[in-house]
Amino acid sequence: MIIGIMKEIKAEENRVSMTPAGVEVLKQNDHTILVEKDAGIGSGFGNSLYKKAGGIIIDTQEEIYEAADMIMHVKEPLPSEYKLIKKDQIIFTYLHLAASEKLTKTLIKSGSICIAYETIQKANGALPLLTPMSEVAGRMAIQEGAKYLEMSHGGHGVLLGGVPGVEPGTVLIIGGGIVGVNAAKMACGLGAKVYLVDSNLDRLRYLSDIMPPNCFLMMSSTPTIRELVAKADVIIGAVLIPGTKAPKLVTQDMLSLMKKGAVMVDVAIDQGGCFETSKPTSHSKPVFTVDGIVHYCVTNMPGALARTSTMALTNATLPYALEIADKGWQQAIKENPEIRNGANIIRGKITYNGVAEAFGMEYTPALDMINDGDNQIIKLPDRT
DSSP states (O other), X not given: OEEEEOOOOSXXXXXXXXXXXXXXXXXXXXXXXXXXXXXXXXXXXXXXXXXXXXXXXXXXXXXXXXXXXXXXXXXXXXXXXXXXXXTTOEEEEOOOGGGOHHHHHHHHHHTOEEEEGGGOOOTTSXXXXXXXXXXXXXXXXXXXXHHHTSGGGTSOOOOTTOXXXXXXXXXXXXXXXXXXXXXXXXXXXXXXXXXXEESOHHHHHHHHHXXXXXEEEEEOOHHHHHHHXXXXXXXXXXXXXXXXXXXXXXXXXXXXXXXXXXXXXXXXXXXXXXXXXXXXXXXXSOEEEETTXXXXXXXXXXXXXXXXXXXXXXXXXXXXXXXXXXXXXXXXXXXXXXXXHHEEEETTEEOOHHHHHHHTOOBOOGXXXXXXXXXXXXXXXXXX
16 A cells, blocks of 8 residues: 655644654555655654655655555644545544534545544543543643743743642643543642542542542532632643534633633643633644633644654554555454544545534444445444
8 A cells, every 4th residue: 555644734733643663664564655755854753764764755745645545644634635635545644523514524525535543442442542642632731731820921820739838729620531630640740739520430430549649539510610610720621522522611601710810721622622712722822811711722732742742643553554554444444343433434424423413414334335346335234
């Protein structure tokens, strides 16, 4: 298979979808790897490293889209790429389609095979390609929250860890998944008073055994969140419902209860955000203020820590990319339910229920889109 490794064009996105080491593995399995010129520069991987690994350096994205069977990105295709996507071309990247009706309709029209990193899911519910970036984003969320608490950045001047004789800051984390737990570990390590809320009682019982004593676990509800936002210096939005829009758990009216100069970090912004007042921001302009509350809503947080993020992402994506390339998308989807869960759009049909529900569109099980050699649809049971 011919695989294209694209240079990211989203603002301030420094990650790349594959390290030179990953390219070498794909090459060893008899695949041709086209790497867009300077794709890895932001992550510290120069063109010469990709050449040494067996990649072929290509000057333009147009040339790669024209030649490649599978396109690998980190972030979703941007409008300048829409016209380049070909029928039956595999697009393998973070898509977050439930947050973008325009992108969804564009990919439907293209007739391409769209497999989203974020919805590849194991039988136990784990999201193996989202996990490494969630780990980065969760830890980074506390760094950013602490920074924007500084008065020079619009915060109200609280040190999260406090000092002897002075009470530490309070952090509210909404969601006890990978992002939430990593944020809680960082905040607890700084010495903050941390409240972590989640709607899954079994998850809370588990976290009670592993979290330090300055992490207080509570069942999530609107009254509980309303009570805790009034105490918080930093709020981390760490809610995830795979493949669908995030629920709005902090409403605009709750901002009036909060301390002026408190900071809200919405890690769920890729899925539409879990704060009603959130709107996407970038690394160059990361924050805005609503009713005296600082909002940090950067859509590609791990892009600021590109080297760590790229290596962690390649570790996770490489086995799936190799399976898709070795077997072809149809066989990979048929044999591997994890990849089947990742299939969001196939040849003009939405094959992930969360995306279909987000826009009131028709859902078609991915297995219904598997073709035989005569290009006839084979109806297979959907076991996802």
